[in-house]
Amino acid sequence: MKITFMGGGNMANALISGLLNNGFPTNEIEAIELEEEKRDRLQRTFGIRCHAEPDAETLACDVLVLAVKPQQMHAACLSLRDFLKRQLVISIAAGIRLKDLSRWLGGYKRLVRAMPNSSALISAGLTGLYAPSGVSEAERLGAERIIHAVGSTLWVNEEAQIDALTAISGSGPAYVFLFIEALQQAAAELGFSPKQVRQLSIETVLGAAKLASMSEEPASVLRERVTSKGGTTEAALRVMTKREFKEAIIAGVKAAKERGAELGELLGKE
Template identity: 45%
Template sequence: MNQELTIAFIGGGNMASALGSGLIGKRCGAHDVHVIDIEPKALQPWAEQGCSTATVPDDTLARHRIWVLAVKPQFMKEAVAALRPFLQPDTLVVSIAAGISAATLGRWLGRADEPWTRVVRAMPNTPSLIAAGATGLLAGSSVTDAEKAQVELLFKAVGELVWVQDDHAIDVVTSLSGSGPAYVFLFLESMIAAAVAQGMAPEQARRLALATVNGATQLAALSPEDLSVLRDRVTSKGGTTAAALQVLNERDFSGTIAAAMQAAATRAAELSREFS
């Protein structure tokens, strides 16, 4: 156990629970974890594990080195104001709230002329709930390599991670892995609906579609070859796959995905400006 890995979750909902389940008993003990949530029901599962809990910040918070801000973005500024009195010189603040830039969070935690720079901004995605997530991370200027390693322990517990250099890159992460599961779900829905329209039973279509996407993803992850090579291996000249890909290309499938991701990144930047 790493005794320095003392963590406070501000907000005890699904994402915090996923992170906690990956850590407690593996990287830290339940006694190292403190959870604050205004809803007592949200605290009950944490308390049953042996974590300390509270409905409002108190001195217990000050004894935990890493704070994970897991409240909804629209409530973040108010939550941070309540947390500020308990900040310590070595407190590391990790935010998983979408749309709030590291600079804005730093001003809320510190002052306009002296922002808090011991901040990590994180963008996990919903597959993190089953330890199959993808997270983009951005470190503030005062975050040490040792602290980055501790943050990695936190997010490796729920999947893959990458470090990026600025808030713009986090917006791109949002458009790719943050929003990406929705694109995949829509793709699956469309494949299943098309198969059903061609006469397949819905449950059969669902099973085959899920297995196809899962298998293709695993093959891509394990293969050293480019995705284009893997695609070409499925595509025989004049065959069924070629006919399908011709339709997708004629309807600018790649361009549509690019436009969708640009729209997501643009909206993420707009949200950052609104919160700032």
């Protein structure tokens, strides 16, 4: 399976690294990247062939991964439309809808929308996938095989769910980093050294996430189990609840979903 990446930035690097680490042959991956410095880096780091612009030979691939920024997608698609024949096209761009992609690609229909998250950089990502009914089972499996190289996958049945998923797992690492930041500030204010602050905050989050992933119990039950009546955790949670900690997260996720829909609408006007 030959794969060509359009755009050789952060996400393309994560995916290429994951594919190579999973035994994918170097000579079956190519990239099209505008910037010479980034092309050189891709070639040096991964040993893959890189090109400055699309042509028939580069696009004689089985899968084309669109990994440019959402606002660069329209121009990128216009440069690709003459070379598309039977390739499966996977877009990882936030917000861009398949109907707009298809229009920009001259009515092309063999399209999959994917939403990875930044943990893909360490092959621990979660990627949401959506394929319309025209995409075959074999093509879905091909898309899944590629995306699986950087973590787990979750198929959704409606494209709108990709916007919802973007607000949870796509933006989610930022919410967790904010939580870590707050924990670190609190630990520093309680007198711990920078090294201790880092260890305390990150290992607490890692351990709790691992415990939640290994337990059959819902998070609320795990929380109650560490909250003794009249104890320290209860004192903390009382203050956090009063300050609407949970409601703030829920409202934030909903705002992210709305912004995703707005961006899709805005970028789709081109």
